[in-house]
Amino acid sequence: MRAALLLAALLLAPTVAFAQEAAGDEPSADEPSADSAPGDVPGTVWPLDGRRACPSLRACCVPGEDECTHPGMSRLMLGISGGAAFAAGAGTFLWVGDSLHSGDPQSAVLGVGLIGLGGSLVGMIADWMTPGSGGRVHDRPGRPTVRLTVSPGGTSTLDEAAPYGLGIRVDPTIALNARVSLQPHLGVSMGLGNSAHVAPVVGAVSSDQESAFPVVLRTWKMKVTAGAELAVRLPYPLAVKRPMYTGAVEVRWKPMWELRRRTLQPGAANVQIVEHNALYPVNLGLRWHVAPRQRFTFYAGPRIDWLSFSDPGDIELRRGKATMGTFYGEAWWQLDIPFSPLGRRKTSVNGRLNVGYIHSHLDGQRLDVGAIVGYFGPVELSFDLRIRKVNAPVAVQVTAGYRLATGGGPFVELGFVAPELGRKGT
Amino acid sequence: MTRTTDRPSRCTGWSLLALGGLVSALTLPSGCNTVACAHGDFGSAECRVAAENHYAQVTTSSGVSLHFAEPGSDDATVVAPLGLLEPTSTGVRVRPSTLMDFDLVIEAGTLGATSITLELENVASDAVLSLGPSGAEVELAPGMGTTRNVEVSLTDDVLWLRGRRDCPLTFRVVVAGDVQTNPVQFERVLDSLHDELADGAATGQPLLGFALLGDLAEVPVEEELRHVSSLLRNAVVPVSVTPGNHDVHGDVMAIYNRVFGAGTYAQAVCTAKLALFDTGAGGLAASVQARLPELLARSSFDFLVGGGHYPAYPGRTGNSWGDEDASFYLLSELARNEADLWVAGHYHSWEDTVPKPVGDREVRQIISGTAGASQGSGVPTFGYTRLTFSPAGLSSCFVEVLPPGRVEAQTGTATGIRYCP
Numbered sequence: 001m002r003a004a005l006l007l008a009a010l011l012l013a014p015t016v017a018f019a020q021e022a023a024g025d026e027p028s029a030d031e032p033s034a035d036s037a038p039g040d041v042p043g044t045v046w047p048l049d050g051r052r053a054c055p056s057l058r059a060c061c062v063p064g065e066d067e068c069t070h071p072g073m074s075r076l077m078l079g080i081s082g083g084a085a086f087a088a089g090a091g092t093f094l095w096v097g098d099s100l101h102s103g104d105p106q107s108a109v110l111g112v113g114l115i116g117l118g119g120s121l122v123g124m125i126a127d128w129m130t131p132g133s134g135g136r137v138h139d140r141p142g143r144p145t146v147r148l149t150v151s152p153g154g155t156s157t158l159d160e161a162a163p164y165g166l167g168i169r170v171d172p173t174i175a176l177n178a179r180v181s182l183q184p185h186l187g188v189s190m191g192l193g194n195s196a197h198v199a200p201v202v203g204a205v206s207s208d209q210e211s212a213f214p215v216v217l218r219t220w221k222m223k224v225t226a227g228a229e230l231a232v233r234l235p236y237p238l239a240v241k242r243p244m245y246t247g248a249v250e251v252r253w254k255p256m257w258e259l260r261r262r263t264l265q266p267g268a269a270n271v272q273i274v275e276h277n278a279l280y281p282v283n284l285g286l287r288w289h290v291a292p293r294q295r296f297t298f299y300a301g302p303r304i305d306w307l308s309f310s311d312p313g314d315i316e317l318r319r320g321k322a323t324m325g326t327f328y329g330e331a332w333w334q335l336d337i338p339f340s341p342l343g344r345r346k347t348s349v350n351g352r353l354n355v356g357y358i359h360s361h362l363d364g365q366r367l368d369v370g371a372i373v374g375y376f377g378p379v380e381l382s383f384d385l386r387i388r389k390v391n392a393p394v395a396v397q398v399t400a401g402y403r404l405a406t407g408g409g410p411f412v413e414l415g416f417v418a419p420e421l422g423r424k425g426t
Numbered sequence: 427m428t429r430t431t432d433r434p435s436r437c438t439g440w441s442l443l444a445l446g447g448l449v450s451a452l453t454l455p456s457g458c459n460t461v462a463c464a465h466g467d468f469g470s471a472e473c474r475v476a477a478e479n480h481y482a483q484v485t486t487s488s489g490v491s492l493h494f495a496e497p498g499s500d501d502a503t504v505v506a507p508l509g510l511l512e513p514t515s516t517g518v519r520v521r522p523s524t525l526m527d528f529d530l531v532i533e534a535g536t537l538g539a540t541s542i543t544l545e546l547e548n549v550a551s552d553a554v555l556s557l558g559p560s561g562a563e564v565e566l567a568p569g570m571g572t573t574r575n576v577e578v579s580l581t582d583d584v585l586w587l588r589g590r591r592d593c594p595l596t597f598r599v600v601v602a603g604d605v606q607t608n609p610v611q612f613e614r615v616l617d618s619l620h621d622e623l624a625d626g627a628a629t630g631q632p633l634l635g636f637a638l639l640g641d642l643a644e645v646p647v648e649e650e651l652r653h654v655s656s657l658l659r660n661a662v663v664p665v666s667v668t669p670g671n672h673d674v675h676g677d678v679m680a681i682y683n684r685v686f687g688a689g690t691y692a693q694a695v696c697t698a699k700l701a702l703f704d705t706g707a708g709g710l711a712a713s714v715q716a717r718l719p720e721l722l723a724r725s726s727f728d729f730l731v732g733g734g735h736y737p738a739y740p741g742r743t744g745n746s747w748g749d750e751d752a753s754f755y756l757l758s759e760l761a762r763n764e765a766d767l768w769v770a771g772h773y774h775s776w777e778d779t780v781p782k783p784v785g786d787r788e789v790r791q792i793i794s795g796t797a798g799a800s801q802g803s804g805v806p807t808f809g810y811t812r813l814t815f816s817p818a819g820l821s822s823c824f825v826e827v828l829p830p831g832r833v834e835a836q837t838g839t840a841t842g843i844r845y846c847p
Binding site for chain 2: 097103105106158160201213267269274308312318327362371374406407
């Protein structure tokens with residue numbers, strides 16, 4: 001219900017905000033840089049037609065930009081390729097089957113295809129709802145340089161405990177040149193206390209309990225992540241001249257390392273530690289700028305696992321060899337939603353809707369569909385809001401989101417956006 | 427032609443306010459505090475723990491109370507979730523979940539009941555049953571097949587019905603999962619156990635039982651699960667069952683536990699400990715995770731085998747757990763207790779997967795999701811995996827049960843498992 005409310009609110013957001021048309025462009029924090037400072041105040045007028053615009057469909061040539069994009073054409077291509085991926089994944093899943101070893105990536109392909117197909121449709125609706133507003137959004141939200149994440153805790157089960165989660169992530173952006181950017185990453189998150197679980201069987205309980213069910217397991221989790229994302233914007237046109245104006249493409253490489261440590265205390269027994277290290281060395285992806293305000297991004301790659309554990313009462317981990325984990329993938333469709341025009345007010349406010357699929361079963365989150373349990377990772381809906389004082393080099397970004405998943409739930413983030421390193425004028 | 431848009435938004439403030447309100451609403455706690463599983467969500471693994479404890483005890487309309495106890499126990503007050511007790515029109519259906527020994531406590535109650543009929547099933551034909559007050563049980567007449575009726579005269583306030591089997595040094599247990607879409611083929615698998623029993627007896631490797639690893643039904647409706655339960659009444663050896671995702675998803679009536687009893691339990695099978703886990707929700711209940719050190723304690727057993735519907739690790743199958751954190755703890759406890767093997771279904775094929783390094787050890791896994799379910803576009807291979815336990819160690823091979831019309835059985839080795847000669 002909450003997720004449906006959030007989705008409805010986010011989809012309706014474009015109708016309550018007046019769209020703007022930005023003449024200039026400033027790539028966001030998670031994109032390669034252009035030569036403009038965040039404090040610049042570009043004009044708000046750009047031609048919708050004429051020779052500088054694309055010659056047909058919903059033309060979106062933006063002055064000062066190399067790429068001219070037909071959102072209709074690019075969304076059609078995204079829809080077709082997303083639908084093909086969805087059909088291939090579903091077909092592999094349903095018809096090829098286990099006897100022919102349909103294998104690990106089937107669900108990832110299905111999920112990524114669904115995001116592409118859905119993004120194409122929602123993007124089309126969004127454009128219809130905001131006619132004439134196809135221009136790129138100045139200072140659109142991206143990954144903040146530093147952000148704090150809070151995930152709500154609490155449980156309605158007596159004598160159980162589910163702590164709030166707190167995380168901090170650092171993602172500075174380094175513009176190596178006009179087409180290449182690097183975004184190192186470091187993050188730490190943890191539960192602000194122990195989880196407590198009861199056994200639903202009457203047993204010996206402590207005097208402070210409210211039910212007759214004993215607390216049998218206490219756990220505490222923490223996660224450390226590190227990595228980087230290299231984005232290279234491909235020349236456009238890459239091979240043929242103006243290939244149907246289907247939007248710019250970036251190649252992305254996002255190697256990551258994740259450490260998850262879970263401390264468990266079963267009943268009155270001694271504490272044990274289970275540690276999982278995951279390395280994603282070849283996490284490759286593409287970002288497709290299907291429209292000036294819409295992007296589709298996906299990554300995929302193998303996961304390498306190290307699983308370690310301690311004996312009860314011992315904090316020393318028994319470590320061993322690496323092994324291949326499950327296939328990893330993620331896909332995002334993003335829509336920029338400008339709330340107030342920069343230059344007409346003292347503050348610019350821009351939003352971004354994110355719809356993503358993460359093909360992973362870590363952190364206890366997955367999307368179950370009937371008996372289909374354990375095949376799909378979570379779906380995420382979130383909305384970013386970037387607020388910047390005009391001419392200010394820094395900005396604030398808030399995010400609210402919901403993980404549509406068993407074990408998922410809402411989260412909020414508060415981010416600080418610093419100037420990109422290496423960019424002129426910052 | 428150019429167009430200028432310069433409409434400053436008064437809505438921005440309202441939008442921010444709405445977004446803030448939405449975030450606040452999302453973070454509000456939901457519902458009143460109540461005890462665990464009060465709402466009967468038996469699709470949840472934790473609530474099935476409550477259900478399996480519930481169905482391991484019963485009080486009849488004549489006031490007679492029965493419950494399962496740990497084999498060898500003398501404490502009549504402790505209930506062990508090791509079987510199913512279900513009132514019928516003529517007595518009480520008694521289905522021990524275990525392959526070997528079981529103990530049942532019978533209390534006469536205060537309503538004046540003088541007798542009760544127990545309709546036992548899933549009891550080995552070579553099991554010796556005894557009945558009476560603790561320490562003074564009297565051996566009952568031997569039975570044939572895996573079902574028996576026992577008329578109990580309630581001569582004492584507390585009686586014990588105990589089942590015991592002899593343990594050979596070398597023995598077989600067979601494993602398979604995934605019946606769902608072809609219960610007729612599953613009947614053939616059950617029929618083939620007669621040959622397995624005869625072959626085992628001839629080679630000095632008696633077959634002690636069958637571990638059925640979930641996905642008995644395509645959808646968790648009572649009719650389907652009762653049908654499979656009726657098939658198991660014809661099995662030539664006892665069958666230990668644990669549920670799969672198709673048996674429990676979305677269940678609000680605890681149908682699996684009501685038809686089969688326990689989903690998570692450890693049992694002694696002579697020199698081996700066999701621990702089965704309810705992984706039907708793609709994870710493990712937190713209270714089951716809390717019991718992992720106990721359930722997987724190797725103690726003095728020569729062999730330790732864990733099993734469940736889901737593979738402990740998916741390898742390249744794509745059949746992952748919903749909650750990998752739970753599987754990591756399971757794998758850690760399997761490794762720490764030096765388990766010999768994890769057996770699973772879920773993947774509708776069979777495979778002796780590459781051992782998974784876990785800490786400084788490795789966990790071996792055999793998947794055998796071949797008891798009848800559809801396997802995709804390839805040629806289906808039905809059958810079960812035979813595990814042979816002997817002083818020389820644990821060995822495995824795959825017994826193919828051909829569907830009608832196919833005459834040529836496969837030989838050699840495939841996906842890491844050799845076909846039984």
